[in-house]
Amino acid sequence: MNKLKLKNQLSAQLLLVIITITVMFPIVYILGLSINPDGRRPSELVIFPAKPTLANYAQVLDRPTANPVSFSQLLSNSLMLSTGSAAMSLLIGVFAAYAFSRFKFVGRSFLMSAVLGLTLLPSVAGLLPLFILLNRIRTNAAMVGVAMLVLAILAIVVFGMFLLSRIRNREAGGWTFVFGLGGLLIGALLLYGGIINFAKGAEEEFILRNSLYGVGITMISGGLPFTIWYLKGYLDTIPKELEEAARIDGASFNQTFFLVVLPLAVPVLAIRFFLSFMGDWTEFYISWQFLTDPKDYTLAMTLWNIVGQYAANISWNIFAAYSVVVALPIAVVYAIFQKQIVGGLTLGGVKG
């Protein structure tokens, strides 16, 4: 393997330049369109507009569609849904993943094949029964507020006691704090939501199906099996000797989990969080089927409102600016952590 011959070098470069053009064409086109002041449909291909403008972005960030809902409302709905359901499925799933990875118990193999089988269920196949069932859960905003307040107090007490006991036993490592404070944060959010809902009073009807909570529950239902399977695959690779050593030193199962395993799993928890987040950020079908009130709409639903069958009169440069805005946060994080994410994806795939 000496130096590449010039002829081969040049032909490889030519090939790669052609590939680069095909790769970059849609991206450059949509970026160019997004700064194009002319909203009419083009009859000639324009890559770089003569008078670039940021006005399209300004309009998108103000109010992207004719629906009476602002961009910040859409953004906060999408953010709450995707962070909330990603965090909840991690929080719920990590314990089961640990038990599957480390313990032998009655029903283990049955439960594991049930979880694996569920990962084969396309997410859209799971939305129908929850649509019907959650539609039956009806109450009023005040009751929702009360339920959320109860949950908030529960979360705050449980995580607060967890933190306090760790601190008193002088076992509090950095990740114990992250876990405990993360739980307290969820408690605080629940508290906030509870107060807001309670203030709305008993007159406002609440249908779980027609709310972001219903969509979130359905997302968690679809995401949990993947989370469990993915985390189990990683926990299997952590040497058991570490926990044995801790056990010999007198640590309980609980302690080995929080003090030995959880800190080691933080990077993979972060990747899994991002993967779930990424999926939920552009989740469309559940929210499209469940939500009817424009103030609950998400960024993904609005993208379809801009481009889909109801969008004849929305100009293309607005669509372009909007799709850049939706794609950008995911693209940036993905590009930065690309190596870890792809490694994790294949790990999960091979193990599955």
Added chain:
Amino acid sequence: MRGSSNANSAGIWPYIFVLPTFLVMGLITFYPIFFNVWMSFTNFQLANIRLENPPEFIGLANYIGILNNDIAVVKIADFSFWKHLFFNIWWAVSSVFTTLIAGILIAIVLNVEGLWFKKVYRVMFILPMVIPNLVVNTVWRNMFDPTSGAINLALMAIGSVFGLPREMFEINWLGSIEHPIGLLFPWQPMPVTYYAMLISNFWRGWPWVTVIATGALQSIPKELYEAASIDGATGPQKLWSITLPLLRPAMVPAAILSYNWTFNLLDIAYFLTGGQPFHETELLVSILFRLVNEQRLYGVAASFAVIVFIVSTIMFLLTNRITRATESYDS
């Protein structure tokens, strides 16, 4: 053996760890699935959403209607389960093969020693895979517009260099009822839209293959190539007898994974093609979503969901068997 020693000493702990997850899953996953199976044996419709108005039990009628392409049951024009299934399988197979071959070849070119601008290319080539699927498909839908879409405008611009008329490139990518290459499957030729799907998925798909193949290529020891050179092997010989066999253990699982993803790639059938023309480019999952969202035939949709689950499981088991068969190869 370690598991059993744990089982003796762990006592109640495993159950405490598993309990919260399975309480939640029982409530929001397992119970709804049983409910779905029950629904699939009924004529559940919009009117039955209220509890006071339970649906009628109709046995296997939904399943029989779906498998017999009965439009009176499914109420989607041109519905034909077996045609949709065949299209779905062929779509997944063809898109995996095209992305796999291109992805591996590009990875090999990018791995050549002494190539200029290697890092620049690698950075640019990951861009398609970092963009969310939803955005990719809506953007391609826009670019495939017959009169103002970027694809046709670009083809016109290139064509005018060779003196070709503009009308030649007013291709109706997403709505044409023509089937350009009829020879492939005479009983079910692929519409123009299928090729549009293939193009957009190719754009998005090969960079992922390249990333995985690059990782595998870099783990092949250089000494192998040096030894082969000393023995007088030519470039193509080295490719066939060293590179490709050693790529296989990494690429087979990647291909399987990508097959199972592409098989249920609802985004492409919903956002890019919308099933056009005449529901010919519909995937099973997109039919399922239409049954729920547009037809509101919840009982039929529940049966369809069960069928989709069974088909997905069969696909998974089949592809898994292929992985197993190839695993013995390198051990």
